[in-house]
Amino acid sequence: MFDSLDPILLARIQFAFTISFHILFPAFTIGLASWLAVLEWRWLKTGNQIYADVYRMWVKIFAVTFGMGVVSGVVMSFQFGTNWSRFADAGGSVLGPLLGYEVLTAFFLEASFLGVMLFGWNRVSPKMHFAATVIVAAGTLISAFWILSANSWMQTPQGFRVGQDGLLYPTSWLAVIFNPSFPYRFVHMVTAAYLTTAFTIAGIGAFYLWRQRHIQQARVMFGMAMIMAIFVAPMQLVFGDLHGLNTFKHQPAKVAAMEGLWETRHGAPLLLFGWPDQEEETSKYALEIPKLSSLILTHALDGEVKGLKEWPRQDRPPVAWVFWTFRFMVGIGMLMIATGVIAILLYFKKRLFDTRWFQYWCMALTPTGFIAVMAGWFVTEVGRQPWIVQGLLRTKDATSPVMGTSIAISLAAFIIVYVFVFGAGSYYILRLIGKGPEAEEPAYGDHGVEKPPIVTDLAGEKGDQHV
Amino acid sequence: MFSFESFVDLPLIWYGLIATAIFLYVLLDGFDLGVGILFPFAPSDQCRNRMMNSIAPFWDGNETWLVLGGGGLFAAFPLAYVVLMPALYLPVIIMLLGLIFRGVAFEFRFKDTGKSRRLWDIAFHFGSLLAAFMQGVIIGTIVQGIEVDGRSFAGSPFDWLSAYSVMTGVALIFGYALLGATWLVMKTEDETQTWARKCASYTIGYVAIFLAIVSISMPIMNMEIRALWFSLPNFFFLVPVPAASLILLIMIWRDLHAGREYRPFLLSFGVFLTGYLGIAISMWPYIVPFEITFRKAAAAPESQSLLLVGTVIMLPLILIYVGYCYYIFRGKASHESAY
Numbered sequence: 044m045f046d047s048l049d050p051i052l053l054a055r056i057q058f059a060f061t062i063s064f065h066i067l068f069p070a071f072t073i074g075l076a077s078w079l080a081v082l083e084w085r086w087l088k089t090g091n092q093i094y095a096d097v098y099r100m101w102v103k104i105f106a107v108t109f110g111m112g113v114v115s116g117v118v119m120s121f122q123f124g125t126n127w128s129r130f131a132d133a134g135g136s137v138l139g140p141l142l143g144y145e146v147l148t149a150f151f152l153e154a155s156f157l158g159v160m161l162f163g164w165n166r167v168s169p170k171m172h173f174a175a176t177v178i179v180a181a182g183t184l185i186s187a188f189w190i191l192s193a194n195s196w197m198q199t200p201q202g203f204r205v206g207q208d209g210l211l212y213p214t215s216w217l218a219v220i221f222n223p224s225f226p227y228r229f230v231h232m233v234t235a236a237y238l239t240t241a242f243t244i245a246g247i248g249a250f251y252l253w254r255q256r257h258i259q260q261a262r263v264m265f266g267m268a269m270i271m272a273i274f275v276a277p278m279q280l281v282f283g284d285l286h287g288l289n290t291f292k293h294q295p296a297k298v299a300a301m302e303g304l305w306e307t308r309h310g311a312p313l314l315l316f317g318w319p320d321q322e323e324e325t326s327k328y329a330l331e332i333p334k335l336s337s338l339i340l341t342h343a344l345d346g347e348v349k350g351l352k353e354w355p356r357q358d359r360p361p362v363a364w365v366f367w368t369f370r371f372m373v374g375i376g377m378l379m380i381a382t383g384v385i386a387i388l389l390y391f392k393k394r395l396f397d398t399r400w401f402q403y404w405c406m407a408l409t410p411t412g413f414i415a416v417m418a419g420w421f422v423t424e425v426g427r428q429p430w431i432v433q434g435l436l437r438t439k440d441a442t443s444p445v446m447g448t449s450i451a452i453s454l455a456a457f458i459i460v461y462v463f464v465f466g467a468g469s470y471y472i473l474r475l476i477g478k479g480p481e482a483e484e485p486a487y488g489d490h491g492v493e494k495p496p497i498v499t500d501l502a503g504e505k506g507d508q509h510v
Numbered sequence: 511m512f513s514f515e516s517f518v519d520l521p522l523i524w525y526g527l528i529a530t531a532i533f534l535y536v537l538l539d540g541f542d543l544g545v546g547i548l549f550p551f552a553p554s555d556q557c558r559n560r561m562m563n564s565i566a567p568f569w570d571g572n573e574t575w576l577v578l579g580g581g582g583l584f585a586a587f588p589l590a591y592v593v594l595m596p597a598l599y600l601p602v603i604i605m606l607l608g609l610i611f612r613g614v615a616f617e618f619r620f621k622d623t624g625k626s627r628r629l630w631d632i633a634f635h636f637g638s639l640l641a642a643f644m645q646g647v648i649i650g651t652i653v654q655g656i657e658v659d660g661r662s663f664a665g666s667p668f669d670w671l672s673a674y675s676v677m678t679g680v681a682l683i684f685g686y687a688l689l690g691a692t693w694l695v696m697k698t699e700d701e702t703q704t705w706a707r708k709c710a711s712y713t714i715g716y717v718a719i720f721l722a723i724v725s726i727s728m729p730i731m732n733m734e735i736r737a738l739w740f741s742l743p744n745f746f747f748l749v750p751v752p753a754a755s756l757i758l759l760i761m762i763w764r765d766l767h768a769g770r771e772y773r774p775f776l777l778s779f780g781v782f783l784t785g786y787l788g789i790a791i792s793m794w795p796y797i798v799p800f801e802i803t804f805r806k807a808a809a810a811p812e813s814q815s816l817l818l819v820g821t822v823i824m825l826p827l828i829l830i831y832v833g834y835c836y837y838i839f840r841g842k843a844s845h846e847s848a849y
Contacts, residue, residue: 110616113613120580120584124591125599128592129592129662132588135591139584142581143584144817145581146581147578155570155831158571161567162566213816216511443663444596445596449599464611464614
């Protein structure tokens with residue numbers, strides 16, 4: 044019965060499922076690590092205990108999220124081989140070193156100093172502990188650098204030659220690493236991660252303010268998050284726009300799908316909404332703003348924007364996916380910018396921390412960063428289809444010689460395990476949020492062990508109650 | 511484009527580096543997984559807390575060596591990676607799922623009490639057990655040889671499942687249990703330590719038996735290996751490897767009964783080193799036995815050169831700060847004065 048299973052489709056679903064799950068965690072930990080570093084710096088600088096309370100609450104959430112990020116990430120590092128071996132074979136000499144560098148320069152740094160960050164409170168000086176937090180934060184950014192470089196290369200490949208054996212060989216590492224879409228994607232993604240974290244913290248800060256619990260700590264969370272909403276959310280609009288222009292230059296078919304544009308037009312309209320129909324090659328029920336698309340993409344009212352019909356059918360991405368996920372992402376971005384604007388107004392009215400409806404608003408926006416990140420990745424990854432490496436290797440030619448049966452088994456196992464494990468993780472995070480920051484509490488769960496948390500300092504310093 | 515191709519033997523260097531990374535993974539995550547394997551057999555909950563505490567700051571870093579092994583294989587020997595991963599599809603995926611349960615159990619167990627803590631205890635144990643078993647199965651599959659056609663795996667999905675690979679799976683469980691037990695002898699005291707000492711003494715016997723089975727079976731199963739080990743003068747150069755295993759095992763046994771705390775752990779490293787060397791020598795020069803040599807699987811010299819620069823700079827640094835982290839958390843795992 045399994046013989047009819049399409050291994051390519053299953054491999055794609057499995058990859059989409061595992062990477063979508065995985066990206067949720069880095070999207071949160073990249074921002075959270077940087078924020079924790081800022082908190083600890085404020086604490087060391089001002090000696091204000093509130094910062095330490097907030098740090099200690101969030102470092103626990105960080106630990107749970109990071110743990111889930113690690114285990115779901117280890118899976119990713121093997122999937123290139125298990126499910127996409129022909130891609131790994133063709134691109135190995137180009138992409139392999141980038142992933143190798145990610146492990147060498149980021150993963151070890153994060154993994155080793157995370158231990159110090161979580162368990163080192165009574166074993167290293169406050170400065171060293173702060174250094175550990177900064178190192179972990181830097182590690183998350185270095186990791187993002189390499190993996191986004193690798194992904195961007197798949198979008199805009201350069202700096203390679205095709206060998207006689209059909210494999211790709213590097214010719215210039217700088218060209219490979221700093222491929223045309225990489226700087227844009229890197230800035231866009233890191234900013235997205237920061238915003239995702241900021242809106243999560245804003246929502247939880249708002250929850251405490253609304254419940255009138257942990258008011259002082261909640262003001263720190265909410266206030267710092269609003270600074271991000273005010274300044275960074277509008278910046279993201281600019282970064283996103285620049286990224287879009289870069290895509291327009293290098294991957295015009297993706298942009299055509301984002302816009303739902305079928306015919307090449309001068310003075311192309313912007314479709315606010317519509318229903319792209321892949322078969323009939325048209326976007327139905329379109330609600331258009333005339334000429335806006337051309338204006339955004341070419342900075343001229345009657346600039347030319349290529350429509351999807353420029354490409355043969357087999358070279359077009361699934362338009363509806365790209366079209367809709369793009370609108371989700373942009374829509375959420377707009378909500379975030381609006382939040383920043385409202386925050387400014389409330390701040391000047393001195394009502395930022397006690398406006399009830401705004402607290403509901405921010406609570407409602409808590410998960411939107413994650414949705415936007417996911418939507419954005421769907422835009423860029425689905426928009427690259429049918430290619431796995433733009434213009435060079437098709438997704439259907441990239442899979443492993445693995446039977447549909449095996450992939451069906453592994454996919455089912457992944458779904459069951461991920462739902463169970465990450466469901467439990469979410470439950471524990473919600474419980475930590477429910478508990479909130481507590482003054483003078485141990486930095487980390489300690490298995491019911493009194494201080495010092497992990498190991499006694501000296502071998503001679505033994506407890507009186509031996510076990 | 512730079513390449514050190516004309517100065518050094520890049521594939522050979524990388525073969526050594528990847529082998530080292532995988533070996534470090536086996537050693538370091540080996541004792542983590544070993545602690546997980548022994549976990550439910552501990553005499554009390556306090557012991558289990560102690561055991562968990564002794565590895566909590568390290569497991570994440572230890573698992574990173576696996577990512578380096580996998581990522582490094584992809585980077586330096588892509589052909590080996592793309593043949594081995596599909597061949598070992600299900601064992602690799604099951605191992606990863608085991609590692610997921612093992613990894614999250616650390617975080618979740620901290621946060622819970624009572625029945626649900628028990629749940630994560632179970633997840634921790636079976637996750638460790640499953641990961642260890644599958645790693646053993648992977649070794650067993652590789653030493654039996656992989657079916658290759660051109661540049662891809664040509665076998666069927668369950669090629670890896672054989673009595674032999676199940677045996678090596680069980681063997682590695684005992685091997686890791688020995689590492690875990692000697693780690694606990696070093697990092698704990700009193701009741702936990704006494705118990706760990708007993709565990710180590712028991713597992714030594716099994717480790718010796720399994721090492722003997724593997725050592726005898728490999729030359730029997732494969733002509734090339736037999737020719738390699740039993741031809742003269744090779745035999746005289748190679749016989750110290752199994753002899754060293756035997757001596758080390760006896761030394762551990764004596765140390766455990768003499769009450770030594772550190773040496774059994776370090777000597778267990780030695781046992782793994784001799785076992786690993788034995789397998790590595792038998793596989794030489796193949797990276798996908800017995801089809802693809804490490805030279806054939808090597809990435810472009812430019813790729814190996816670029817990564818070599820990073821490795822030469824980063825690897826010593828990594829070893830230094832990993833060592834520093836072990837130093838920070840030195841000494842015995844904490845006592846449960848809260849109970």
